[in-house]
Amino acid sequence: xxxxxxxxxxxxxxxxxxxxxxxxxxxxxxxxxxxxxxxxxxxxxxxxxxxxxxxxxxxxxxxxxxxxxxxxxxxxxxxxxxxxxxxxxxxxxxxxxxxxxxxxxxxxxxxxxxxxxxxxxxxxxxxxxxxxxxxxxxxxxxxxxxxxxxxxxxxxxxxxxxxxxxxxxxxxxxxxxxxxxxxxxxxxxxxxxxxxxxxxxxxxxx
Amino acid sequence: xxxxxxxxxxxxxxxxxxxxxxxxxxxxxxxxxxxxxxxxxxxxxxxxxxxxxxxxxxxxxxxxxxxxxxxxxxxxxxxxxxxxxxxxxxxxxxxxxxxxxxxxxxxxxxxxxxxxxxxxxxxxxxxxxxxxxxxxxxxxxxxxxxxxxxxxxxxxxxxxxxxxxxxxxxxxxxxxxxxxxxxxxxxxxxxxxxxxxxxxxxxxxx
Numbered sequence: 001x002x003x004x005x006x007x008x009x010x011x012x013x014x015x016x017x018x019x020x021x022x023x024x025x026x027x028x029x030x031x032x033x034x035x036x037x038x039x040x041x042x043x044x045x046x047x048x049x050x051x052x053x054x055x056x057x058x059x060x061x062x063x064x065x066x067x068x069x070x071x072x073x074x075x076x077x078x079x080x081x082x083x084x085x086x087x088x089x090x091x092x093x094x095x096x097x098x099x100x101x102x103x104x105x106x107x108x109x110x111x112x113x114x115x116x117x118x119x120x121x122x123x124x125x126x127x128x129x130x131x132x133x134x135x136x137x138x139x140x141x142x143x144x145x146x147x148x149x150x151x152x153x154x155x156x157x158x159x160x161x162x163x164x165x166x167x168x169x170x171x172x173x174x175x176x177x178x179x180x181x182x183x184x185x186x187x188x189x190x191x192x193x194x195x196x197x198x199x200x201x202x203x204x205x206x
Numbered sequence: 207x208x209x210x211x212x213x214x215x216x217x218x219x220x221x222x223x224x225x226x227x228x229x230x231x232x233x234x235x236x237x238x239x240x241x242x243x244x245x246x247x248x249x250x251x252x253x254x255x256x257x258x259x260x261x262x263x264x265x266x267x268x269x270x271x272x273x274x275x276x277x278x279x280x281x282x283x284x285x286x287x288x289x290x291x292x293x294x295x296x297x298x299x300x301x302x303x304x305x306x307x308x309x310x311x312x313x314x315x316x317x318x319x320x321x322x323x324x325x326x327x328x329x330x331x332x333x334x335x336x337x338x339x340x341x342x343x344x345x346x347x348x349x350x351x352x353x354x355x356x357x358x359x360x361x362x363x364x365x366x367x368x369x370x371x372x373x374x375x376x377x378x379x380x381x382x383x384x385x386x387x388x389x390x391x392x393x394x395x396x397x398x399x400x401x402x403x404x405x406x407x408x409x410x411x412x
Contacts, residue, residue: 024280030236035236035275035312037207039283039304059208068241070243074280079247079335083343095350095355096331096345133397139287139294143298144299
C-alpha cells in the first residue's frame with residue numbers, strides 16, 4: 001500500500017481499535033486461477049486471526065498453505081472538499097482529496113476440518129460478537145439443539161490467518177495546517193460524518 | 207466471490223447505487239511481486255471506471271496492461287444475532303451471521319501520463335464529488351492558480367479500469383422467513399444501524 005510517512009499508522013492501539021471496530025475483512029488471495037476475494041469477519045487470536053467459511057465456498061480448496069493472502073479492514077472514509085480549508089480562500093492552492101483509515105494484514109491461511117478446531121473458532125467469534133451486541137444475554141452455542149449445531153459445524157471450515165506483515169494507513173489531513181485540519185473536522189461534523197471527524201481528532205494530528 | 211444464488215445481486219440499478227454511494231474502492235492487483243492493494247475513489251465512465259494516483263505510488267509501475275485487478279466496493283455491513291429471529295425462541299435453530307453488500311469489479315488498468323487525460327480525469331471526479339458535496343458552489347479546477355494546478359497534475363497518473371466482470375452480493379437475510387427478516391430489520395434499527403436496515407428493506411427480500 002502506498003503510505004507516505006505522515007499517513008502511516010504506527011500506533012498499535014489504534015490499529016487494534018480499527019480491526020476490532022470493523023471486523024468484516026475482505027480476504028484477497030493470489031491463486032493460480034486469479035484473484036479471489038471474500039468478505040469474512042475476523043477475530044484476533046494472539047498474533048493470528050480466526051475465521052470460518054462455508055464448506056461450499058471453494059476458497060479452502062483454492063488457497064494453499066503458501067498462497068499469499070491479504071485481509072483488508074476498511075474502517076471509515078470520506079471526501080474532503082478544498083472549500084473546507086480556510087487557507088483556500090486566501091491562496092486557492094488546494095485540491096480535493098479523500099480521508100480514510102485502513103489496515104492490511106498480509107499472511108497465509110491454515111484451514112482446519114477438525115470438529116474441535118471448528119467449535120473453538122465458532123465459540124470464540126460468537127462469544128466476542130454476542131457480548132458486544134447483547135451483553136450478558138448473548139446467544140451461546142449451547143442454546144442450539146446439539147444435532148442442529150453439529151449440522152451447522154459440518155457445513156463450515158475454520159481457518160487461522162498467520163500474519164507476516166501489517167500495514168496501516170490513517171489519511172486524516174495530518175499534512176494540513178491546524179486551521180485547515182479544523183476546517184475539515186468542522187465540515188465533516190456539519191454534514192453528519194461525525195465518526196470520521198472523531199477519528200481525525202483521536203490524536204492523529206501530527 | 208462465494209455468492210449463493212439467493213445472495214447474488216443482479217439488479218443493475220442497485221449495483222450502480224452501491225458503487226456510487228461508496229466510491230472509495232480497494233484496488234487489488236496480482237503482481238509479479240505479490241498482492242498490491244490501494245484505496246482509490248473511482249468514478250464510472252461509460253463501461254469503465256476512472257481514477258488517479260500519486261506518481262509516487264508505484265502501482266503504475268507494478269501493474270501492467272495484462273495484470274489482473276479487482277476493485278472492491280464495500281457498501282454496508284453488520285453482525286446479525288440469532289436472538290433477533292422470532293423463530294429462535296421457538297426452535298433455537300439459529301446461528302450468528304453477517305449481513306453486507308459488496309461489489310467486485312474485475313478488469314485491467316490502463317495508465318496515462320498525458321496531461322489532457324489527467325485533466326479530463328481530475329475534472330470528471332472533481333465535478334462529480336463537488337456537486338454532491340457543495341452543489342452549485344462546488345470547487346472547480348479553474349479556482350486554483352494555473353501553475354499550482356499544473357504542479358498538482360504533474361504529480362499524478364490517471365488510469366482507466368476496463369471492466370471484464372462484475373460480481374455483486376447482497377447478503378441481507380433473504381434466506382430467512384418474513385418474521386425473522388423483520389426481526390433483524392427491527393433490531394438493526396434499534397441499535398442505530400439504520401442504513402443496513404434500509405438496505406434490507408430496499409426491495410431485496412425475495
